[in-house]
Amino acid sequence: MKVLLINGSSRPNGCTYTALSVVAEELNKEGIETEIVFLGNEPVRDCTACMSCRKLDGKCIFDNDIVNKIIDKAKEADGFVFGSPVYYAHPSGRILSVLDRVFYAGGFAFAHKPAAAVASARRGGTTATFDVLNKYFTISQMPVVSSTYWNMVHGACPEDVMKDEEGLQTMRNIGLNMAWLLKCIKAGKDSGIETPVADKSHRTNFIR
8 A cells, every 4th residue: 555645845855844754654654655746846837727638538738747747646546645835824836736737637546545634834824724635635535534633733944843742743643544544445445345436417506
């Protein structure tokens, strides 16, 4: 089993990475393979709602950034952790641009797989960031992995994060809960429990 952890910060080894590393370490202790992917510092295009991905078998038509690479990795992953710093009380624009496109073009690669969101801030805006990221999971039929507090760490630098004892505890418990849920899902599949098939026959508009 493998969990893909996405670092949505512009800093490869900053506070968000530090939090994700703690989650990954706990997963590794439970025998779960992990990979932390840094989204990089290059420009990332927003979703333009061109619908071309519908004709490309789950691939975004814009192939000059990390989006399609994330979709390919998601196909092989069993669970996900998406981490973001807080910018003006919301997730980074970088991670939002990536998630808009990977979930729209490659949502099939995420469905029914557990996911957790992690927010990192110096002070405020964590719960709003946490809420935004969770919405990608709940529209994609993904079990949401919780912890013993909202999934956040505080600090202006990695050294600060390592002093946030409850934040680190929360990260470790994300890892434990993610590992437990992955093992439960595997046990269910081994016992013949099949993935549910969603009813998508209705799509109601408010304006008629």
